[in-house]
Amino acid sequence: MRPLAGIIIALGLVASGVLLVQVMLDQPSSRQSGLPIQPNESVKRLPDFAEIADVKEKKKAFFNYLRPEVELVNQRIDSQRQFLLQLQSRLEQGRTIGQAEMNQADLIAREYGYDLRQLSLETLEPLLKRVDTLPVEMVLVQAANETGWGSSRFARDGLNFFGQWCFKAGCGLVPLSRDSGRNHEVAKFDSVGASVASYVRNLNSNPAYQELRDIRFDLRQQQMDVTAAALIPGLIRYSERKQAYIDELLQMLETNQRYM
Incomplete structure (x- = not known):
């Protein structure tokens, strides 16, 4: 998420340093929340995924929990x-x-x-x-990466699955590691659907993800499937880790296909 008018702010969230998610600003930041959202009011509580000892069951539970919200947005x-x-x-x-x-x-x-x-x-x-959908598997894998399978403080307390920032005092959760002079907070959402909708709209509107949209459009033009593996490289500007972040997401996608 970045600040207003093109200022880029670096963020370290869950194990990956991430740029921000932008939404309706003239020169939006890569992770800033703020677009209008259509929340699903029925899903406001996050299960305690950390309490699930079996790793396979935890992964299945996380994907099964988030998938309906992604599908509704799509x-x-x-x-x-x-x-x-x-x-x-x-x-x-x-x-x-x-x-x-x-x-x-x-x-x-x-x-x-x-x-x-x-x-x-x-x-x-x-x-x-x-105005186009995103592969559900890509959204699920990125949410798992950003939240440590739903265990991060921002997911638990703010239903924020994608590291989105906001800049109005009290709009979210103050990062414990926020540098002196910074005023960003990690956005809080009223529902899981609101978090997913804001993230998806960010990818569909932020200039930082033009490459992702171009890849998707080219696949549409060729009447080819728009897959998670094809679009993940378009997230190159989502994290300061750049290609390492992309490689990690692709590896997670391959490893966790069986649980989706």
Whole structure:
């Protein structure tokens, strides 16, 4: 998560030094929370995963706990995407788009930090690069990495699974290792769904993850599967550890496939 207008702040969370998650700022930071979220109010408590002695059972429990929330977020995004694809098809056919539909497209664009200005084939393509789902397995593996399988203080006390930051006093949890002069906090969320939604929207809007969105768009264009292994390299700017972080996530993905 980074501060306003392009300032990059380094963060050390759970075993990986991470850059921040940004959301609707002009020059957002790589991990800052703040986009509008659609929380699932039913999931507000985190099981005590540390109490599960069997490692295999702990992994299964963590993935089973988080997966429904990721799928719900993806379902909402897919609904938005299908709406935009329908508009794209109608524009390709030379058909008229009504004002209500234009307004709806503009609302979606604003949610993803994109200035639609006018609705056309040329402006819809960049928006469709943003309004797209993420592989569930990638989200699950990154959450496991960032929280130590749900055992971190930020996951337990703030339902924060992805190391997202905020900058208003009292907005989250103060990191115990925060450097003097820093004012960031690790964001707290009211529900698991809110945490997941904020993280996903960050990847879909932050300039730091343009590479990830380009990879996904190219796969779509080639009618190929958008897999976790294909997109994880696009997270190269998520952590200060860069390639080492990517290698670790890919290794975790391979090792834990059986538990997902």
